[in-house]
Amino acid sequence: MLAVSPMELFELAAVVVAAGAISGLLAGLFGIGGGAVMVPVFYQLLGVIGVDESVRMHVAVATSTGVILPTSLRSYFAHKARGAVDMELLRGWVVWVPLGVILATALAAFISSEGLRAIFAVIALVLAARMLLNRDSWRLGTALPGNPGRAIFGSVLGFLSTLMGIGGGVINNTFMTLYGRSMHQAVATSSGVGVLISIPATIGYIVAGWGRPELPPFSLGFVNAVGVALLIPVSLWVTPYGVRLAHALSRRKLEILFGLFLISVSIKFGWSLL
Known part of the structure; x- marks a missing residue:
């Protein structure tokens, strides 16, 4: 590991806290766990402190899944209180989404950082x-x-979301709106999908990365405990504000904001591959 001065440590902590605030806001606004923000931020921070490139993306993705659980839970209960969650869809995915998650964590240990x-x-x-x-x-x-189409999609949703370190909202929102559901209901239901993904994903990434010598300190497998501990409190605090904003905006405004957000994330990771 490279030596890091106290000022650098302070700056890194400040960036992580800021990422937690943004991810919590997005969890409520888009029904996601904020992973699409946390993963690129963590990837960059881990590079600054000298984490080996071969595991850097894996740690970023896995740590994101550890943070998704509490933010998704809080977002889910807030949306459920408004009666916006499709409980029938969630119940039908209780087995199939985690199945895709388990397959993804088993495969992740063999995928390169560039591949992720x-x-x-x-x-x-x-x-x-x-x-x-x-x-x-x-x-x-x-x-x-x-079924079986719904079950298959649930497994694919869990699989792809786990490889991205996200709570599934970016995929489930598209799925539900393509079948005529409102964006608001899709957002609300996606918060529940994040719960179904984050529990088995966190456990799976701990197992998949256990004992790897390249991992940073305080890591449980690919999941870094320090990152989780710093991000969770801030994310939980700001998530309800995202829920309020989601219910105040029109469907089209939500879609535009969501699309612009995803483009910025794609550009950041695409550029890193050049």
Whole structure:
């Protein structure tokens, strides 16, 4: 590890706290756990303090899943209190989403840092295009598909979200709106999806990275305990403000904000691959 001065430590802590505030706000606003913000920020911070490139992206993704659980829970209960969550959809995914998560954590140990960043950038860009170019006529149906299609999609949702270190909102929002559900209900339900993803993902990343010598101090497998401890309190505090903002904005404004946000994330990771 490289030596870090007290001032550098203070600056790094300040950036992590700021990332926690942003991720918490986004958890409420978009029904996500904030991973799309935390992962690129953590990736950069871990590079500054000398974490090996071979595990840097893995630690960023895994630590993000550890933070997603409390922010998703708080967002979920806040949205549920407003009656906006599709409980039937969540119950149907209780098995299938975690199944995809388990497969992803098992595979993640064998994927390179560049591979994880490429996955993150491509999926974020595709979803951003969907949000920004959205038309009301873009529909795959007027009702969500039944099984086995719904079960398969739930597993794919869990798989891709875990490899990105996100709570599934970026994918589930698109899925639900393409089948005629309102953006507000999609956002609310996505907070529950984040809960289904974060629990098995955190456990899986701990197991997948256990004993790796390149990991930074205070790591449980790929999950860094210091990062989780710093991000959770701030994220929990600001999440309700994001929920209030989500219910105050129109559907189209939510889609535009969401799309611009995803483009910025995709550009950041795409640039890092050059």
